[in-house]
Amino acid sequence: MPVDFGGKVALITGVGRVGQIGQAVARGFGAAGAQLVIAGHDPTVIADRARELTAARVAVRAVAGDLTTPDAARRAVAEAKQAFGGLDVVVNVAGGLLNYGPALELRPEQLERELAVNLKTAFLVSQEAIPLLLERGGGAIVNFASIAVLKPQRLMASYIAAKAAVAGLTRALAREFADRGVRVNAVAPGMMKTADNLAQMKDAKVRWVELDQLVNAVLFLASDAAGAITGEILPVTGEV
Numbered sequence: 001m002p003v004d005f006g007g008k009v010a011l012i013t014g015v016g017r018v019g020q021i022g023q024a025v026a027r028g029f030g031a032a033g034a035q036l037v038i039a040g041h042d043p044t045v046i047a048d049r050a051r052e053l054t055a056a057r058v059a060v061r062a063v064a065g066d067l068t069t070p071d072a073a074r075r076a077v078a079e080a081k082q083a084f085g086g087l088d089v090v091v092n093v094a095g096g097l098l099n100y101g102p103a104l105e106l107r108p109e110q111l112e113r114e115l116a117v118n119l120k121t122a123f124l125v126s127q128e129a130i131p132l133l134l135e136r137g138g139g140a141i142v143n144f145a146s147i148a149v150l151k152p153q154r155l156m157a158s159y160i161a162a163k164a165a166v167a168g169l170t171r172a173l174a175r176e177f178a179d180r181g182v183r184v185n186a187v188a189p190g191m192m193k194t195a196d197n198l199a200q201m202k203d204a205k206v207r208w209v210e211l212d213q214l215v216n217a218v219l220f221l222a223s224d225a226a227g228a229i230t231g232e233i234l235p236v237t238g239e240v
Helices: 021-031 043-055 070-084 108-135 157-178 195-201 211-222
Strands: 009-013 035-040 062-064 090-092 137-144 181-191 233-236
Touching: 009 021, 009 070, 009 108, 021 035, 021 043, 021 090, 021 211, 021 233, 035 043, 035 070, 062 070, 070 108, 090 108, 090 211, 108 137, 108 157, 108 181, 137 157, 137 211, 157 181, 157 233, 181 211, 211 233
Parallel strands: 009 035, 009 090, 035 062, 090 137, 137 181, 181 233
Antiparallel strands: none
16 A cells, blocks of 8 residues: 655654665655654764765755764754654664673673663653654654564573563553554564675575565554554564
């Protein structure tokens, strides 16, 4: 089903290097007509992504900063208001797998960092964004959980804990704001066919999920077509 975000403003976090999820999500919303604010940690990289989108005739603003801090989250949301007059959609891509190894060897600071980049970023950005969504009578937030939450794997304790917290945050916000027109859902991707994963997995037998397949799921959850869907964690794996 084609989706049209013409006249809508979307904030996409975790927009980084070429071939990764954030870039693909930003391209998808831009192609669907959205005006974009993209946020990422590296100023040079986020500026490169903004130039690419501008070349594709997408109205875009870039904000660089550490989204585990309230200031960076505040600046990203404020840019949507200043540049485009408001906000309709938030996609919290920022996060990722930081620690892979035995749970008994996990250091407290590693757990804290994994929780920060996955849970804290989504919480802080959503906390800043929801008032702007409410100004427009509602909107949509799409968070990034992981299929590992639903089908846990060994040696990923801190990542699974962090993404499970994202799933819990998704459901909590959905319940709190459902009566005010803000829908909050999450995708739970499987093994994504990103540049990094391809380099790491090499010849391993993997059921890859194409970036476009994931982007389509995010676009759907953010669109009016999913107007009766909130508080859901949608697996995007191509598997049962």
